[in-house]
Amino acid sequence: MDGSQGRKTRQVVAAIAAGGKVGRQKDLLACGHSEWSLRQAVKAGMIMRIAPGYYALPDADPLDLHLARHQARKTCFSKAAELGLWILNPVPQPHVAAAHGRPVPGCKVHRVKGGQTLMDILRQCVGCGSELEALAVLESAVVLKQCTVHELRTAFSRRGDGAARAVIAMIDPQSQSIVETAARYLLKKVGYNVQGQASVWGVGHLDLLVEGILGVELDGEKYHNTPEGWAEDLRRDNLLVINGVWKLRIPAAVVLYNPDLMLLWVERALDRIETASPR
Known part of the structure; x- marks a missing residue:
């Protein structure tokens, strides 16, 4: 395969790779690739013709191959x-x-x-x-x-x-994670006032602030189960106590898979705050 031919077949491979490792002939031709380049890439073993009008890289996902064979x-x-x-x-x-x-x-x-x-x-x-x-x-x-x-x-x-x-109308562009989104939605659905990424002086931002008085931090394993994450959690927890902010720390798994427990914790914490507040 000479330089020009090799370049064109490599361009075909790159185009299919950019599209998810499976490509439609119609789309490839529309991008300027030729049927001749496709045939040459197949002949060189760089791509496979997996169904009429569909080509794929050798390492394409089996599901994508299955879909291409069914024109999906x-x-x-x-x-x-x-x-x-x-x-x-x-x-x-x-x-x-x-x-x-x-x-x-x-x-x-x-x-x-x-x-x-x-x-x-x-x-x-x-x-x-x-x-x-x-x-x-x-x-x-x-x-x-x-x-x-x-x-x-x-x-x-x-x-x-x-x-x-x-x-x-419910979207909060400040949301930091799917866990925060789910918790905010569930708390609002039962009638609580919820503020996302609420700022607390000296602490930073709480994931959620419920009814303006109860902070909620949502813990996922990826960040919090590290020495650095643990140290930062301790720092924030101490400063929240100093600032007089009540706070719950709720695991992500509770929010996603046992939301009724999260709602119960929030309800009881708010009741406790109300009881403890000076009249």
Whole structure:
């Protein structure tokens, strides 16, 4: 393979890699690659033709290969997870988009024609998930700067988008994690006033401040189970006591998998604060 041929086949490989290791011939041709370059890359063993009109790298994910063979691709929560957005609950089946709308073994099919934008994927999440699941995805899209709240409002301005607009109204761009998003949502749903990332002088920001008097710190293992994280937690806890701020420290697992316990702790802590407050 001469220099020009080698360069063109490498460009094909790079294009397929950029698209997730599986590519449609239609898309590759639209980007300026030729059928000849595709055939040469297959001949050289650099890519595989896995179905009519579909090519893949040798190390492509088996699920992506399965979808390509059925002329489908990831969408909804499955695509949102691939984009790094916050997914509250893993989906039991991959959600896939297919123009033909026919069943794809082991998958939930969305009938979708043409390409999909981020807003298309977010719209599917709103339609498929609970309000909290939709909030986690949409809020993370804003927090991770994949879109803005204004862009969401513009995209979901149609008559049938009331549920999405209700979710958008709950978004806090200051949220630091899916655990914070879930805790804030659950506490507000039962009627508490909740402020995210509340500033306390000398301490920094509390994850949540409930009713203006109870701080809530939400502990995930990734940060807090380290010597540095533990030392910072002790520093903050001591300063909160000095500042007269009541605080609960709630594990992420409780928020996500036993939220009733979190609500009980908050209720009892607020009752205790009320009892202890001078009349």
